[in-house]
Amino acid sequence: MSSGIVVSGSVAAGFEEVRAEFAAVLAELPDEPGAQLAVYREGRRVVDLWAGDQVTGDTLTPVYSATKGAAHLVMALLVQDGALDLNRTVAHYWPEFAAHGKGELTLRELLAHRSGAIGVDGGFTRAELADDRLSAERLAGHRPFWKPGTAYGYHAFVIGALTGEVVRRATGRSIQEVYEEHVRAPYDLDMYLGLPAEAQVRTLDMLPMAPTPAQRARMSANAPDRFGRTGVAFNLNAEQPTDLVEFANSREVRALGPASSGGVGNARGLAGMYAAAIAESVGRPALLKPETITEFARVHWRGTDLVTDEHDHFALGFEALGVRYPFLGADAFGHSGAAGSLAFAAPHSGIAYGYARRRFAYPGGAAPENTRLMRAVMRAANG
Known part of the structure; x- marks a missing residue:
């Protein structure tokens, strides 16, 4: 981006540094x-910024795994309300899941x-990845890729299908329906698990990464084994390995809103969702x-992720962001997305943050610029 970048939007008094850093x-x-x-901050929007060709504050884009934060906010609400019990086995709610030694998993x-249960032999079709019920059905009858409960690894494309099937069995409703009724609609959030047709006009396609020659060489050297755990988790073992840009730009994926990776939203929607989770918002009490x-x-369990090699990566459904970014506080929770998006709540400071970008960032996951932006936000909040 040229030095002539035009930043639009507004910041509250005390957050001017955030605009400059953006x-x-x-x-x-x-x-x-x-x-x-x-x-x-404490349920009040203090930063609302955007920049780039065709991008406004209302623009929607695919947010990939930031979707998992929306899905697992639903899980937290259902546990809080007593509809789900964390210490029950998955098979208690979903008997078919017990196949191949998965019956004792809580x-x-x-x-x-x-x-x-990070994937299946031969991979999923795009239609299966787009529809949580189809992928859940295949996962239930499939062998796990390590003994359940003994280790952890990122269930990149399937965690929302798995937890979503538990929600469906326990409540009779999909995780997308519960999210819409209890989270998105009441707070009028621009963060969708299932994009309505009328919002399509505001949605821009994702753009592929534009790596430098040096970055391209590193990507090639570090390409995962298609049939290893990382390849299985990211559906690279399929006959047609999943292309993340094509996947997110699919109308079918956007319309169905698979709960692991198919959400569509913007920074306002992402931040607003976490604001509603931790603070009074639009006259309503905090959700959690x-x-x-x-x-x-x-x-809950420490160790190295068998898929990503990250250490102490997960809390329950959310990434344990206080581990990766200690300056956010130990209780920070949220989720990043493959193209560079990041959204979280930092309860001790009352901060809820949402960042979205249109072009894939190198090397993937939360874009590197998030660290600078988060530090500026926390300095302003603590100032």
Whole structure:
């Protein structure tokens, strides 16, 4: 992006540094990716910024695994309300899941990515990945890729299908329906698990990564084994390995909103969702009680992720962001997305953060610029 980047939007008094940092980091990015940043403090929006070709504050884009935060906010609510019990086995709710030695796995262990059910031999078709019920059915009857409960690894494309099937069996409704009724609609959030037709006009396609020659060489050297755990988790073992850009730009995927990776939203919607989770918002009390936040935000089992090699990666359904970014506080919870998006709540400071960008960031996952932006936000919040 050229140094002539135009940043639009507004910030509250005391958050001027965040606007300057947003402009600075985008000026260093090539190929005009387009990006949005929104921040709430104690339920009030204090940062609302955007920049880039065709991008406004209302623009929607696929947010990939940031979708998992929406899905698992639903899980936290259902546990809080007593509809689900973390210490029950998954098979208690979903008997078919017990096949191939998965019968003793608890819901707590599933949410911590400990099931081993990260994919299937031969991979999924795009239609199966788009429809959580189809992928859940295949996973139930399939062997796990490690002994359930003994280790953890990122269930990249399937955790929302697995937890979503538990929700469907326990409540008779899909995780998408519960999210719409109890989270998105009441707070009028621009974060969708199932994009309505009328919102399509505001949605931009994702753009592929534009790596430098050196970055391309590193990507080639570090390409995962298609048939190893990482390849299985990211559906690279399929006859037609999943292309993330094509997947997210599919109308079918957007319309069905698979709960692991098919959400569509913007920075306002992402931040607003976490603001509603931890603070009074639009005249409504916080969705989550402090004890629920404590339970879902803490790391339950420590170790190295068998899929990503990250250490102490997960709390329950959410990434344990306080481990990766200690300056956010130990209770920070949220989720990143493959193209570079990141959204979280930092309850101790009352901060809810949402960042989305249109072009894939190198090397994938939360875009590197998030660290600078988050530090600026926390400095402003603590100032």
